[in-house]
Amino acid sequence: MIKEYLTGNYTKVELWQKYTGHTEEHGELLRWMRALGYISNEKSDERNNKYIISRQQAAYTLNKEKHDKDPVALERRINELEKQLETAQLKAEGYALMIEIAEKELKIPIRKKSGTK
Numbered sequence: 001m002i003k004e005y006l007t008g009n010y011t012k013v014e015l016w017q018k019y020t021g022h023t024e025e026h027g028e029l030l031r032w033m034r035a036l037g038y039i040s041n042e043k044s045d046e047r048n049n050k051y052i053i054s055r056q057q058a059a060y061t062l063n064k065e066k067h068d069k070d071p072v073a074l075e076r077r078i079n080e081l082e083k084q085l086e087t088a089q090l091k092a093e094g095y096a097l098m099i100e101i102a103e104k105e106l107k108i109p110i111r112k113k114s115g116t117k
Helices: 002-006 012-020 028-035 047-062 064-069 071-106
Strands: none
Touching: 002 012, 002 028, 012 028
16 A cells, blocks of 8 residues: 555545545554654654655655666656755755844854853
């Protein structure tokens, strides 16, 4: 069921209904994916973004041998990873700038100083 979901051709509800006959899955598929290591257990404000990236990584892991032999798929994967890296770098710069502005305007130290315990 997870492999079919990771192909992107079906929604969780569609697969749940197909295999169980029930219309509501109550997050069970995600629990299975976490338990089997397809996605992380981390919960944050960026849940959806992490979930999408984890889904892509899990799908790539499932088809790794196929990707290793297909140069077009490898090129696509490289492009995806470059976009993810660029997004992560922009976020890091944005957070650093936000902290810097907050420290100046509020006149309070936010960053951890070296030597503190």
